[in-house]
Amino acid sequence: MSSCVLAVESAVPEALPPVRETAMVGAVQAALADIVQTEREDGFLLRHSDTLLGTLVGQDRPVRDMADDGLALRPSSMLGRAREAWPADVELPLRLSQMMTTLPPGRPEPRWMTMPDQPGQLRQSRELFLPMPGAAGVGQPAPAGASFPGQAGAGFPSAGATPSGVGGAPLAQSTAAPGGAEAAQPSSFGAFGWEIPPIRWGGSLGYTHQRSSSNTGYTSSSQGVFANLSASSYLYAPWFARVSARLGITTSSSESSSTVGGVAESNRSSNLVGGGEVNMFSSSRYPFRAYFDRTDSRASGVLVTNDYVSNRFGMTQNFRSEDGNSGGNLIFDRSEINTSNGKRDEVTALSGGYSTQLGIVQNSFNGRYSLGERSGTGDHARLIGLNSSHIANISDTLNWGATMNYTDSDIRTSSGLGNATSTHGRYLQLYTYGSWLPDFEDLDDLPLTLSGGLRYTAQDSQFGGEGFTANTLGGNLSALYRYSNNLSFSLNGAMNQLNQSQGASQTITQLGSSVNYTGNPLSIGKFSYNWNTGANANWQSGYGPTPANSVTSGQAGHNLSRIFTLSPGQTLSFNGSQSINVINSALVGTTQSLTHTLSANLGMTSAERFSGSVSTMLSDVRTTGYLEQGYRVLNVGFFGQGQLSQISSANVNLMFNWSDQSFKTVDSFGIPVTQNAQHMTLNGSASYNHLRFAGVRGLRYTLSFAADTRLRDDRLYGNANGEIDRARFTLSNRLEYRIGLLDFRLSLVNNEVGGKKNALLFFQVARQIGSF
Secondary structure: OOHHHHHHHHHHOOOOOHHHHHHHHHHHHHHHHHHHHHHHOOOOOOOOOOOOOHHHHHOOOHHHHHHHHHOOOOHHHHHHHHHHOOOOOOHHHHHHHHHHOOOOOOOOOOOOOOOOOOOOOOOOOOOOOOOOOHOOOOOOOOOOOOOOOOOOOOOOOOOOOEOOOHHHHHHOOOOOOOOOOOOOOOOOHHHOOOOOOOEEEEEEEEEEEEEEEOOOOOEEEEEEEEEEEEEEEEEEOOOOOOEEEEEEEEEEEEEEEEEEEOOOEEEEEEEEEEEEEEEEEEOOOEEEEEEEEEEEEHHOOOOOEEEEEEEEEEEEEEEEEEOOEEEEEEEEEEEEEEEOOEEEEEEEEEEEEEEEEEEEEEEEEEEEEEEEEOOOOEEEEEOOOOOEEEEEEOOEEEEEEEEEEEEEEEEEEEEEOOOEEEEEEEEEEEEEEEEEEOOOOOOOOOOEEEEEEEEEEEEEEEEEOOOEEEEEEEEEEEEEEOOOOOEEEEEEEEEEEEEOOOOEEEEEEEEEEEEEEOOOOOOOOOOHHHHEEEEEEEEEEEEOOOEEEEEEEEEEEEEEEEEEEEEEEEEEEEEHHHHHHHEEOOEEEEEEEEEEEEEEEEEEEEOOOOOEEEEEEEEEEEEEEEEEEEEEEEEEEEEEEEEEEEEEEEEEEEEEEEEHHHHHHHOOOOOOEEEEEEEEEEEEHHHHHEOOHHHOOOOOEEEEEEEOOOOOOOOOOOOOOOOOOOOOEEEEEEEEEEEOEEEEEEEEEEEEOOOEEOOOOOOEEEEEOOOO
């Protein structure tokens, strides 16, 4: 606050012509008097200012006394209004930035205005560019030959100095620095117009030892040392570009053996690791980020089938319009992994998106390209995807939309026997749709909804040496009438023109209708009961050798649910349902299905620190008639996150799925047989963290579990974050401890990859250097 008063004080030159002095003092006096009358906001009192010159306000009262009287002076308004009221024929002697840093004669220099001898900022010279506001316009180096009053080499003028004008021209007679010292000349580096910014640096030196084994009899052990150095700073100004870099080296020696072949091997290797990152205009409407990273798995403590070195680089560019109605991004990512057995895994991905509002139409465009390749197996996957969406609310009762989707895939994979399969496919879909709600007198009750759409699709598929092409053009119309909250009717119709590479062009017509009734909810004690029923009738024209067909169906269902409050923060809910569905087809006959479903959910909260739930669902479907089969499904989910105590936390997100399907068919001899297929998946992760394990201060413990039995090859299909080893299960125990600048780490990892169970014991000690 005192700096603002100093700015006003220094705004009055000591020597001015009598006429201009009177006009200037009157202008400032009027502006300050107006501020005193209008600006009375608590929190902006100038409680630490010094005495204001009597010629400014026409009195000898200090500003502190005025603040004590309750007068709130807003610094920005005080300076702004004084400048507005300044006489037009009087030149403004000082810029605002100079006012804030200039002291009147005889005033001691405050400690906050002291600057280091070598300002830690990398900025361009004032000789080439105009001063910029904010971080880029303060503390810039003085041009060669320019003199500034004050201490030699200091960035601010000293006591008794007179401020200089733009370009170094003095406003009044300049006073030499104390002792007659001249202004310091720029250093040899500063002569080029740049200064060295502050650099935050650090690093580490460490030793690692690890031992791994598997149930196949393979064991290996390795030890090594590593060293790295990290640094971060900025270019020109923090808002312009922030940079960071890391450089290191790893050296390791390993020995491996196998009980199967009795072969022992030893290996020694050294690798250069490191990386860097640049963030430009991070607070602007167009932030940019580029990065590079090179890592060695031998120093990471990760359990892998083969040690590898990973190289990854990419960039991200975001942009947004000034009005906020348009924006987009462009992302490039490249990952390359070289394993110790000489194989290479590469992933390249490029994606982007753009959205904009044009009148009443909201438009969005997205695209993605990815290429995954493996040198060891010859696997290859090239994927291209484009889509756009356009939505418009034309009126309160009329909506319109359109979408476009295009995919192009070229995939070649090899089996464990070395046989490769190749598939290539293209698919294009253009779809436009709309809905209309006729204008009724009561806008809150619109019982009729009309909707329709046009669709075009083109498909081209090749598998091995066989190809197939098809395209369709069709339209559909539907009407939904809500007679009441319980009863509704619908009609629909569609016509499609189908062209295939095999066979003549065909036209297919479909007509359908339905009626549905939902009963009002009933309360039976503390239970809630609901029921519904419905019927459908559909007809499809014949095409080719297939005759026309009509299908009628009816269904009925009901459910019962209840919620129990076990204790504060714990609730248990149950839901049971049953439904029956009967379908009659003129071509294949009648099919009946009976479905039973039971679900439960247990929710838990603890003082707003932890929340979680456990849910389960069991379903059983029995089908008789034409398609006789049985289908059972069990789903169990665990979800939760939060603090268990002040020093421990947990996070759980796991889903278990099990399905069992049995169906009857006929073998090649015409004998009826029953086949059964089961499928089970576990997907998700869980973790537990403790900041003071076993009561030892500074000893941190982490237990984590991850599972993915789907075994999806994410890296091959364009995910650079996918693991090179697709582990079904991974269990990790990790202990970390710090003494001063020494970091200790001990971890035990178990996983299952490709049917093999592996274990890793990893120890690391590192000494930190610097303060990065």
